[in-house]
Amino acid sequence: MALLEVTNLTKRFGGLTANDAVSFEVTKGELLGLIGPNGAGKTTLFNCIAGLHPIDAGTVHFQEQNITRLASHEIARLGLARTFQIMVASGDLNVLENIMVGCFLHTGSRMKAKAEAEQILKDMELSDLGGYLVSELPVAAQKRVAMATALGTRPKLLLLDEVAAGLNPSEIEGITAIIQRIHTEMGITVMLIEHVMEMVMNLSQRVVVLDYGRKIAEGDPKLVVKDPNVIKAYLGERYAKEHL
Amino acid sequence: MEILTGSISAGLLIGMVFALVALGLTIIFGVMDIVNFAHGEFLMLGMYTALLTAQATGFDPLLTIPFAGLVGFMLGVICYLGFVKYLIRGPMVAQLLGTFGLMLVLRNLALFLFGSEDRTIHEGLLVGQSFDLGMGVIVPATKLAAAVLSVVLFTAVWLLINRTRIGKALMATALNAQGARYMGIPTERMNAFAWGIGGATVTMAGALLVNFWSVTPYVGLLFTMIAFAIVALGGFGSIPGAFFAGLIVGLITELPGIWDFIAEMTGFAWMVDVPMTSFKYTWVYLAYFLIMLIRPRGLFGWKH
């Protein structure tokens, strides 16, 4: 069953077409990678799906409900959460309280929100850091806080935007394990944008490739990386011709 | 009919002066995204400067305009270098309240120095003169001179910003301060210059205004609000926008006359009883509110 169904999504900024008739599906229980060179329109696609930008054409369905025109908070309430590259719910609040902001979506009770946030902290291996401000943490921990905050809203589909950017190899290993746990143990469908290829290849069951706002390939990661169009997009036409 | 033409002509004339009052605010906002609550106080100081120099030297008040402009320029630069420069590092609430503090200081300094009584200019080449153009259009010479000089000053500032090197540097600072700094533009000095120009235009507007508007230390707030409304309507940072918005706001303040005209035409008795003159400026505030809702960037806005 398709959890998310994007059909012919088009988004223009003035003369620039950031997403050009993009269509794809995310199946329930899947872990889908979204890759593409810088400026391919990946983050814009996330923003359009999550309702942050109004889109120019196309439709987005989530759990068979048309969410194309819904406001972003309404989409979040349906169970579609996203992280941002830089994501702090509030700089005035500590890590635990930041996660509570997300948990308050389902409860008005502070005690319940706190208990839920503490559980998420534990799952994300952040228990020791609950009392710090997000700005006091190292980058790797900040990325985990971003995921934890989004998890607080109890999503069915989690969109992760470059959660491995700026991390060293051992930190990437750690965050890969956490994403895997979110996917398998918590049973949350995940779609992620990532530049770290190794991570995408290890994690994703399927990838979608964007270039200049268009979808140029889709499928098994091992096959997609051999696709000439994808190689051309990443390496440039001339280089691809000369070396492959 | 005469009420209508009279109101419209009066509205347009005062509108040109209002536009000049708002010009400085829109330049300052355009260059550095800060709203200056003390703007009306600059105007008030311009009014006092013109009035007192005219009385002290015996010159016609209109001749004091360049001097008022000089005082305003210096005032603007001093305020920027001594105060605003530090203020803009903080959050917005601090900026708003900080310029409010400046407003209190300037207003009460005037109260301390000049006293609280109303002062008006009684002598001058144009004071008391007027031209009757028929159709109820009576143009006081002082207002006409003010309107004409306002147009001249507007053109001068527009040329300065669009046709000179320093103006281009100012625009560059407004669009992208960091980028401008990399290109070797001394942005700090540009900000100070913007405050200087802002101060100079508004004090000159004060020197024009004092010919037909009495001055007290408390005159500023009304004009600050009028200037906010004009800048919002014209678009924050737009010079032509400020001019046309000034005319519109001038007409809005003459709404009571237009109201009377409609009352006369339609013969509705209830309309005559409405104390419209008490709401002269209410319409300006209301206009600001409505404009911001319908067109948040104003009529000519380019920056948001």
Next chain:
Amino acid sequence: METLKNALDFSDFPRLDLTLAASVAVFLLVFPFFSHSSFAMSTLIQFLIFSLYGMGWNTIGGYGGQVDLGKAQYLGIGAYTTSVMLLRWDTPFWISMPIGILFSVTWSFIIGYPLFKLKGHYFAIATIATSLVLKDLFEVWELVGGSRGIEILAGKYQTPDFVHLIFKGDDYYYYVILIFFFIGILFMNAFRKSRLGFQLRSIKDNEDIARSLGINVHWAKIKTYAVATAFVSAVGSFHACYVKNIEPEDTMSLDISILIALMAMLGGAGSLWGPIIGAAVLVPLKSYLKEWLGAQAGMVGIDLIIYGAIIMIISAAEPRGIWGMVEKARRRKRN
């Protein structure tokens, strides 16, 4: 039930703060029993009144980061409702105050809906505009006395009258507003821990992130604005009974709106103690400056020059306010 528990739970503050707060509370409780000037008494009442206004502002302005410079209009609505109802129908304070809140909150929804479509400077100036429009209206409205205002004649009441809140001595007023003050602190303590309190702090930092966490940003702001309004309106009603003579120029002016925001900022916007600290500094400062300098011949305006200069220095040098400085120092010490 849980809200009540939150209101009474101050355990997340260091012991030093709680000791200080308790000593201040004790001082405030016993103050009238010691010999004091009537000037000190009225300054303290003003302090309590303004710290309550500041607490109200702090919900939307401090926690929510929306620079609201139009709070005086709600002070006016509360004050006028109580005065007019008392004069016309002899209505008890405890009935007219909730009715005033009802009027204020209704008005806050009407203008809040469009207001919160605006952001930043545009929002701040629009709040001033709405407040000035209302003030202009009150100045010509004969039912409420126009620009002359309205006067409560205390003579016909048998004092102390707790029903209409008419007293001869300031001591009674002092204790009534002190109770308001303690309730206000408890309310704010619950508010900062509530769902809305958390959501607001998220909205203040980044509205896009707040939305992605399922928060209806526009509605959350309108709701909080109504809470702030109710606070200010209730204290405005008290204000009317206390000063007994209200005019649009005094109660609804921009200066009052600014003073309310200023106190919260000076003390530390977005913190529980901020508005109280701010009021404790500014209210006595303002009234003492006026008492010492304002009355002397040839010194007209000097008090407000000093006051304005202090505002300028604070906003340029320490925009996070006194409490912000304390928290920064503590954090540095901890790390």
